[in-house]
Amino acid sequence: MMHDWYFGGMHWIWWILWLILIFWIFLIPYPTPGQRRSKDKAMEALRERYAQGELSDEEFEQKKKVLQNRKK
Numbered sequence: 001m002m003h004d005w006y007f008g009g010m011h012w013i014w015w016i017l018w019l020i021l022i023f024w025i026f027l028i029p030y031p032t033p034g035q036r037r038s039k040d041k042a043m044e045a046l047r048e049r050y051a052q053g054e055l056s057d058e059e060f061e062q063k064k065k066v067l068q069n070r071k072k
Contacts, residue, residue, distance in 0.1 A: 040071075043067055046060065046063055
């Protein structure tokens, strides 16, 4: 009858640790809603220059294509 309390209740700690591990595995790879995602700095700079009028439409599109091809 004493085998029901094997480890003196320690089995609950192991279950909690397993649950924490499972949650950690599935939740860590995904950013939380308030977390900033890393952006492509080059594309951000290109958009900034375009917004300030430093680049024409054609220049912007050409440079954007170059940056997108570089990612592949």
